[in-house]
Amino acid sequence: MKKTSFTIAGLAFLVAAASSLVQGQSAAPASEAPRYVKGTNLVRPPDYREWVFISSGLGMDYNPTPNARESPSFGNVFVNPSSYREFMKTGKWPDKTTFVLEFRGSTSEGSINKGGRFQTQLRGVEAEVKDSTFKDGWAFFNFGPANALQDSAEPLPDDAGCRECHTKNTAVERTFVQFYPTLLEVARKMKTVKPGF
């Protein structure tokens, strides 16, 4: 019985390896690949809270003259697990990688906490996808604020600010790896960071 089981596993491995060769590069497995409806509308990944956490920030602001906010948001970034493992080996994102950016409110006083801030209710969910079926290989999505969260979202238009910013200011490909310390270390080692980082 054991031998048969190994044979099945071996077969599955060969099929996966062959499929990878055909594609010419690694890609996230089908179970983690982005799902679309109406062509290119991304379905909000239902299980992103079980994906790999990349990092979080509080009240981050790219505005040259940032506004002090009374209740800044935490931003939690998640990526599908197989793409994370691939990045930790190569410093590159495989095709079909999905990133979810989740915004949450924050508060200082609550229970025994008296200083700093902790996370509270959901404020919004956005996503970024590396997918060669899009024009330049990347697409951005906004599922809207928490009180009107959409199950799917269309790709943001070419002139959306996020697209330009993720092209000009990111350390690795279209991703802000400069803000993700565990990934930055790997990207530096693998020499996949852009000049200047």
Place this chain on the structure above:
Amino acid sequence: MKKTSFTIAGLAFLVAAASSLVQGQSAAPASEAPRYVKGTNLVRPPDYREWVFISSGLGMDYNPTPNARESPSFGNVFVNPSSYREFMKTGKWPDKTTFVLEFRGSTSEGSINKGGRFQTQLRGVEAEVKDSTFKDGWAFFNFGPANALQDSAEPLPDDAGCRECHTKNTAVERTFVQFYPTLLEVARKMKTVKPGF
């Protein structure tokens, strides 16, 4: 071949189910269970960054008169995946659950960021374990600061502050679920929060 493979899977399931019955309750699978050396010294989980992220806080301070800090730490909390899934179903932590609390530095100015704070270098790693082999079922560990991080750590003594605080002030069992919004929602539904939360 397919039938044989299902038989093996079925057998594995029966063994797992029987083992769960013998234990009288659910528990994290062996692969995720805490590992000890020298009896009760916890081995730092090598893959905790791939575990499920519970939440993070910035500069949280339980001191009634908190000190403003120039460079507050982010605290990221992770839990082993099977225990997370069990909690999301029941609002309770299974035996052999491990929590990792990771501290990271923070900064405001970096790359294009001008406001708020993002995470930087590792500052320290701590853990909390629910394990019935300990006197009251819970143990706390400190792997030390990042520049002297230990591969394993002994349980903190009975009079350690964390033990008392995690007994008196936590919303669910010995865990600060009041600071983890996605878990708090489940615990309220399952009525596993302590009175007052």
